[in-house]
Amino acid sequence: MSKRILVVLSEYGYWGEELVGPLEVFDARGYRTTFITPFGKRPQALPPSLDSEYIDPPLGRTVTSRDMARRARTLDDSSRLDHPLSLAEMVPERPYYSALNHLRELEDYHRALSAATAELLGAFDALVLVGGSGPLVDLANNERLHEVICAFVTAGKPILAECYGIAALAFARDYDQRTSLLWGKHVTGHPKEYDYKDGTGFVGVEFNMGPPPYPLEYILRDATGPEGAFHGNVGKETSVIVDFPFVTARSTPDSAPAGELLVEVLENGLTRHGW
Structure with missing residues (x-):
């Protein structure tokens, strides 16, 4: 029976290769993929990720080959997304504590949340969070997404996260305990050396944020705690870490290898890689 993958995409721009890489791996295995965004808006690729001549400022070189730019544009222009x-629409929103009938609303919330996450867990074998600058805006602190992430972890189902999409893992946590799900885990992600100093942009808004609003490496170092670790692997061409149930990928060239490792997790029970 083919595996079913739920792919989460930002509505403010995803990086082309970070979707194409794992998606092509899943397609080759005959996996079925379904896409989801915060409000059901069609996702779009970030323009630099479709430009083979774009020079990544921290790396000082192009990061998208002509072939990858073509494949990413073909996907972005297709009807698949x-x-x-x-x-x-699928996951309820936690009520404010200032609600007039908070106790009853909270009970309703938990009832609806349990039904929603049960439906998702019954339909999908793994969760994928695609990176790019867009996740900074609508995935990192998305409480609905956090609940889905927590449900997949509790069910022992793997989650692949890339680049700045990994921030959603760091912030996902039990609402009462408030400890990150990454506590004690080994992860990779966008290191400080790879962060922009200027030019962080998004799809659909005319706004140059400058540098990213937070350094992901520092957040991940804090989230993993003293018994876990962040692995930037700066100076190495690729960086993918498996610490079940998480598969984390640093940046664009790690996308396809991360997809391949998720396949290993799903089909062969891989629980550790890269550390």
Whole structure:
């Protein structure tokens, strides 16, 4: 029976290769993929990720080959990303504590959340969080997504996260305990050396944020705690870490290898790689 993968994409721009890489691996294995965004809006690739001549400032070189730019543009222009699922429609929103009837609303919330996550867990074998600058805006602190992540972890189902999509893992946590799900885990991610000093942009808004609003490496170092670790692997061409149930990928060239390792997790029970 083919595996079913739920792929989460930002509505403010995903990096082309970070979707194409794992998606082509899944397609080759005959996996079925479904896309979901925060409000069901069609995702779009970040323009630099479709430009083979774009020079990545921290690395001082191009990061997208002509062939990858073509493949990413073909996917982005296709109908495959049309009509994604909506997190807002599928997963309830936790009520404010200032609600007039908070106790009853909280009970309703937990009842609806349990039904929603059970439906998702019954339909999918793994979760994928695609990177790029867009996740900074609508995935990192998305409480609905955090609940889905927690449900997959509790169910022992793997999660692949790339680049700045990994921030959602760092912030996902039990609402009462408030400890990151990454506590004690080994992960990789966008290191400080790879962060922009200027030019962080998004799809759909005319806004240059400058540098990213937070350094992901520092967040991941804090989230993993003294018994876990962040592995930047700066100076190495690729960086993918498996510490079950998480598969984390640093940046664009790690996308396809991360997809391949998720396959190993799903089909061969891989639980550790890269550390």
